[in-house]
Each structure stands twice: as C-alpha cells, then as structure tokens.
Amino acid sequence: MELYTNFEGSTMIFSLVGELDEHSASFVRRKMDEYIENNDFDAVVLDLNKLSFMDSTGIGVVIGRYKLLQKKRKKMYVRNPSATVDKIFNMSGMYGIISKI
C-alpha cells in the first residue's frame, strides 16, 4: 500500500495505491492523520484510481478520517473509484456522507 499527496489549489489530494485492508489500515490511518494535522487546506479528496481493493476495514478508515475532518470543519470527497470499490462505498451508505466528484 502506498499513499501520495499533492495539492490542487487549496484542496489536498490523497492518492491511495494498492489494497486497503486490515494489514494496510494502520499505515493509511497514520499517514493521513499526519498530513491532515500538518497542512493547511480547504478540503480533502481521496483519489481512488489506483486503489485495487478495499473491504469494510477500509470503510472504518475512511469514516475515521471523515470524522477528524468534520471536527476541523473541512469536507471530504472521493473520486475515481474502481467498480469494486464503488460497490463497497454504495452498499455501506458512504456516499450519504462523502460525495463522489
């Protein structure tokens, strides 16, 4: 699992590369929290173009970051999910709180 960040204007983009499961969850959680705490931004976008797999552990990770951002009054969005990741987001009701752009 790899995690990259870059900025598009004042939006911080997280690109998730690989498989988000129980094994990679703690790494993703730690890295994202580090970037969120140490940068100024208006919103966060999770770019899932290269995320080949995600299960419900990943749902927990995303909801955890969503809650952290909510405390900071910042929005979170997702983009480019694969069909299989999109299915997980849909069936878990994640799109009810995090918009796909």
Added chain:
Amino acid sequence: MSTTNKMTLTIEAKSQNESFARSVVAAFFIQINPTLEQVEDIKTAVSEAVTNCIVHAYDGAQQGEIRIACVLTEDTITVEICDFGKGIENVEQAMKPFYTTVATGERSGMGFTVMQAFCDSVNVTSQKGLTVVKLTKKVA
C-alpha cells in the same frame, strides 16, 4: 451438483496473509469462469471473514490457525473459513450492520453485511474453539 474440484488452505492469523488468502480463493474460483465482478465479490467476502478471524477470534494476536476450504461445482463456489478462536457469543447480533465488539480501532461493523451483500448465502456456526463461516457464490 457434483463436486468438480476442491482445495484447502491453512494460514496463520496474520494480517499480511489476508491478501494472499483472498487471492488464492479468487484464483481457484476462476476455474468455473466467473465474471470479473463475481471474482471481486468473493475476494471481498473472503477478506471480511479472514479479518474477523484475525481481529475477533484471535483478538489481533497475529497467531492462530485459519483454515479455508473451497469446493467447486459446475456453477458454484463454496468457501468455508474456520478458526479455532474464542467464538462468537451471539451470531445473530454479530451479523447486524454496524455491530462491533471492538470499541477501538475504528471498526465499521460491516463485515458480515458485506459478506451477505457479495455472496448468495452466508451461514455462520460458532462455539468456543470453532467458528465456521460458509460462503456460497453462484456464477450462473
């Protein structure tokens, strides 16, 4: 429907084995020509069941045995994921969406819900020392 093939995989309850386990089941499943979506579904469901073994049955100790037995017929895969851990006290409650016994670590409580959404059937039997999660998925 008669069995056309079967295999059993035994792994240690370590999180780095999750990816390996779901990939092995997916590779075996391919023999009966599932769609890509069906392969992804079984991978996700197996990942959920194996995660449950690691996080719950063996309390995240990163040790303990997980046995994954797959049977193929012409149009169906059956995957039994067994652990020999602490067991599920109340299976009905455990299968409810958002239910989790682990307060820390941001568990979503969606594991069984995902298995049910991605498989044709999910059966769970559990007692102290033996939990069996049986997933079936048809390709037809």
